[in-house]
Amino acid sequence: MKLILSAVVLAVLIGVPGNASVITFDFEDIPLADNVATFNSVRGGVVASFRTTDSSGLDVYQNSGSFLPPPFMGHAITNGTGFPIIIAFSTAVDSASLDFGINNLPGVSNLVTLRAFSGGSAGTLLATSTALGIPGASQFPQGNVSISAAGFDTLVLSGQQPGLAMDNLTISTVPEPDSFSMLVVAGLVLWHIEGLPILRTKKQLV
Numbered sequence: 001m002k003l004i005l006s007a008v009v010l011a012v013l014i015g016v017p018g019n020a021s022v023i024t025f026d027f028e029d030i031p032l033a034d035n036v037a038t039f040n041s042v043r044g045g046v047v048a049s050f051r052t053t054d055s056s057g058l059d060v061y062q063n064s065g066s067f068l069p070p071p072f073m074g075h076a077i078t079n080g081t082g083f084p085i086i087i088a089f090s091t092a093v094d095s096a097s098l099d100f101g102i103n104n105l106p107g108v109s110n111l112v113t114l115r116a117f118s119g120g121s122a123g124t125l126l127a128t129s130t131a132l133g134i135p136g137a138s139q140f141p142q143g144n145v146s147i148s149a150a151g152f153d154t155l156v157l158s159g160q161q162p163g164l165a166m167d168n169l170t171i172s173t174v175p176e177p178d179s180f181s182m183l184v185v186a187g188l189v190l191w192h193i194e195g196l197p198i199l200r201t202k203k204q205l206v
Contacts, residue, residue: 020094021046025169027060027075034059046173047090054083063167068101069137071168078165084158085166086121092153092174097146102133103163104140112159114145116152126152133161
């Protein structure tokens with residue numbers, strides 16, 4: 001009976017996911033700078049590393065709200081050239097979204113593409129998402145692009161316009177095992193150990 005009850009409880013606990021973390025990188029912790037080869041931002045214990053394929057690097061700039069109006073606000077990043085922005089995470093991620101702004105050259109597509117990879121930008125492509133930049137309060141088209149895939153660790157943001165900016169990167173990390181469930185499983189293991197028959201030897205009187 002003990003074995004059956006334990007198996008049922010264990011099956012239920014296995015089906016209960018842990019809590020995922022929702023984290024936003026707004027770049028307010030990154031000093032303003034031009035032509036940065038790579039930089040890291042840390043939020044909620046997750047490290048996000050940013051770089052681009054262009055030798056000129058990335059710019060971290062102060063957005064006053066006139067160049068790119070809200071939701072862009074405060075610090076934002078741009079490559080200024082349209083080359084892809086590559087973001088690597090220190091943990092597995094399930095979903096991501098970000099605000100983007102692009103240049104407005106006529107005859108060039110306003111399409112922005114976001115790709116999710118496992119094993120780095122040269123690894124396995126898990127998902128692709130696209131969004132169009134729409135001109136609004138600013139002359140520069142803006143938009144939001146989101147993506148979902150199981151357990152990716154790298155994002156690549158790219159566009160066809162010769163200029164690409166991003167802000168407010170929000171991710172959802174892969175749920176870790178629920179601590180309460182792990183404690184219950186440990187208790188079941190101890191329960192079984194306690195219930196195991198103990199072999200005893202009897203001394204014979206000579």
